[in-house]
Amino acid sequence: MTQASVTDLVASALFELTAGQAAFSRAIRSLEAALEQGVQDGIESQPACAVPPSEHRRAHRSGTAPKIASDPELQTFIAARVDRLTFEQIAAEVAQHFPPARRVGKTAIWEWWKKRQVGG
Template structure:
């Protein structure tokens, strides 16, 4: 059978003293936590004498998109009034594809909208009128 290495007495004593020291530390931590818990419970039971009067102040007003509780990014036509006015002025005079071509000629690429976006905008805002 293989022999197990037994620590010498000095090592056993050092280990035992280390464990005792750690136990004392843990006991002190538990006592500190118990006293803090009691203080917290006393504070909570006492409560406030007067109500809290801190009012929330909104630093930035939410956009119309957020006020309507709409998820995601707003559509390009909703976010760009100039582009929206350009497109809406042509609804009764041109097809959606012709409007998309006019937008492509008059606006930079990052502001352009496709015929499907123009149709979706018309459908959401003008079809029922």
């Protein structure tokens, strides 16, 4: 190989690399623009909320509902006794009349009674 042919090959390779680098730069810019546009479109196209977020949060209750609040029969049973027995006595009667999965303790009865007094 002659010096001229090596120089021509290096110059040609350099030209090709420069063109490739420019093509990569354009591709990267296009991808970045497409990504940014996708993010903006995704943010701007959120579904409309029928209920204001604060109202939704106010209505949301985490965890499971208290046993008494979700069991009308248990509520009636306790309400019939709450004016004449202590919470501990009511809990003992609940334990006698209901299966273990539906039993509640004196603290749960007191909390249910307290909410009922407040109107909640």
